[in-house]
Amino acid sequence: MKRSFKGNACSQVLRLLLGVGSVLMITACQSPSKMLGAPVTGYNHTSAAINRFTVNGAGGPNIGPHQGGGSEVCCGLVPREWVPGLRAIVEWEKDPDPGGYIKRDQYGQLDTEDYKRHAANYSHHKVTVEIPRYAVAGRLKVHFLPCDQVRVSADNIKPGSPGYPYNYPMNMEGPKVCPNS
Template identity: 70%
Template sequence: MSGLIMKNFLTNGQFGFLNFVRVCLLAAGVLTASACQSESKMLGASVTGYNHTSAAINRFSVNGAGGPNLGAHQGGGSKVCCGVVPRRWVPGLRAIVEWEKDPDPYAYGKWPERPYSDAWRKRMAEHKKNYSRHKVTVEIPQYSIAGSLKVHFLPCDQVRVSADNIKPGDPRYPYNYPMRMEEPKVCPE
């Protein structure tokens, strides 16, 4: 294509170049106008997680978009792309969160077996039987400007999700929980 444009410019001189510029400006104007008229209702959003518990979150997803695995009392650093959020918040906006949890993520550190030996793999297979899988639907609080999907894992398999552009720690952020939260002896039902 660029060779054809250059050939046209060389054979038609300045007149060809001016026509080329006019066509480019017209195309840019049409694209800009159509972009403004068809503003997307949905936006791509990175997904990050915050694990406020002593369990490990081996994997999770929010509305089908995968997030990073999270160690006990960790989160915020890793972001995965992409989830989708509405450009403008609507009442009743919800998220479906699914996750797998390891209640004893540091158990293998106490095992006498050599790591990745047959005996170790056998014990790991038994350990994995303690993993639990969860799925919940949660409300997403109102936001004025859409941002990233931030998923908070709390004790008693509670989850909170925000989709704003406010970072945790900011006083306006809805879920400023401490990273280390203790699991109660009995969870409310």
């Protein structure tokens, strides 16, 4: 008896498709995840540059002085429903002199030694902050304020809109001496 190779291949493909289809139907019927992927964006209300930052381990874009909201990085995680005691851990690197001159060589590349001199003034920070109540989960928005204060929201409201918890002016002047310095 001769077996048809075509028949064997077709039955294998059919079994594979049925198996994959069953898995997809089973996972589609499960309840949705309690966590939601959320883009990360930042708002820098200070005269320093935020070279890089993370919120709960998810990276955010670098932010120039008195800038923000224009770019996002994907993704952090937030609970679909707000829970009491919800917190965020924010880590960042700050350049207190973002307009500082760094020498370049004849090809336009940064001079390594001059860059090291400039970068020696960078400071590194880490803080844990509360995330205020939200009705609908949205983007993780990190606000950098004078005196290394940080606020984080995870709602679906745009900064500047009524009901947004942190409607600070973009150009905030810090005090001469910060309270915890």
